[in-house]
Amino acid sequence: MNRPGTKTIETDRLILRRFRLEDAEYMYHNWACDPEVTRFLTWPPHKNTEVSKMVLQEWIPQYEDGSYFSWAVELKEISQPIGSIAVVKLNEEVGSADIGYCISRKYWGQGLMPEALKAVMDYLFDEVGLNRVAACHDVNNPKSGRVMEKAGMKLEGILRSAGKNNQGICDEVWHSMIRSDREED
Numbered sequence: 001m002n003r004p005g006t007k008t009i010e011t012d013r014l015i016l017r018r019f020r021l022e023d024a025e026y027m028y029h030n031w032a033c034d035p036e037v038t039r040f041l042t043w044p045p046h047k048n049t050e051v052s053k054m055v056l057q058e059w060i061p062q063y064e065d066g067s068y069f070s071w072a073v074e075l076k077e078i079s080q081p082i083g084s085i086a087v088v089k090l091n092e093e094v095g096s097a098d099i100g101y102c103i104s105r106k107y108w109g110q111g112l113m114p115e116a117l118k119a120v121m122d123y124l125f126d127e128v129g130l131n132r133v134a135a136c137h138d139v140n141n142p143k144s145g146r147v148m149e150k151a152g153m154k155l156e157g158i159l160r161s162a163g164k165n166n167q168g169i170c171d172e173v174w175h176s177m178i179r180s181d182r183e184e185d
């Protein structure tokens with residue numbers, strides 16, 4: 001596995017880049033304050049910008065670590081971060097990463113997160129050299145499953161009562177792409 005860390009990735013409509021402390025206001029207002037965004041996530045909505053700032057203060061020093069991958073999803077059109085996408089679990093021995101993501105409700109339904117996920121998967125396979133990229137969602141949050149499908153992941157199955165989020169214990173639906181899937185295309 002290579003350890004390039006979180007490098008900037010550009011897609012048609014997005015710039016995926018490292019978070020900066022100045023993003024706290026956008027982070028709070030664009031997505032982290034919204035209980036609809038955090039409904040199926042593991043963290044509570046931020047109460048104010050200070051909370052977003054504290055979160056960023058915890059994340060930013062980790063960019064020093066080449067195996068830390070956490071991108072702000074910046075929409076080119078408005079030059080603001082509107083969400084985030086990150087490796088939430090990395091198993092170096094297996095060459096496998098699990099991804100998590102969220103985006104401002106205002107921008108749902110435009111295919112932006114599939115665009116980001118596709119680009120992050122390419123990065124993790126091509127630059128980092130991983131063999132597997134996976135993600136899971138609460139069975140009651142199928143729109144996240146659509147993101148995984150649109151980005152080219154395959155359905156693996158359901159792990160019953162395997163996760164916990166703001167709704168409580170949940171069944172997890174898992175999708176993944178492995179390196180050999182890409183060679184088939």
Ligand SMILES: CC(C)(COP(=O)(O)OP(=O)(O)OC[C@H]1O[C@@H](n2cnc3c(N)ncnc32)[C@H](O)[C@@H]1OP(=O)(O)O)[C@@H](O)C(=O)NCCC(=O)NCCS
Nearest residue numbers: 037040101102103108109110111112113136137143144146
């Ligand atoms: C899940 C999420 C990332 C989807 O991102 P997105 O950029 O809107 O993705 P898409 O545009 O491809 O839409 C995906 C699905 O969301 C649903 N959707 C689209 N617009 C919607 C809207 N305005 N309101 C509710 N759901 C909507 C549709 O089912 C869509 O699938 P379809 O294209 O087959 O109809 C986004 O809804 C989000 O951030 N949700 C909150 C955080 C979250 O649940 N993260 C995933 C945790 S596993």
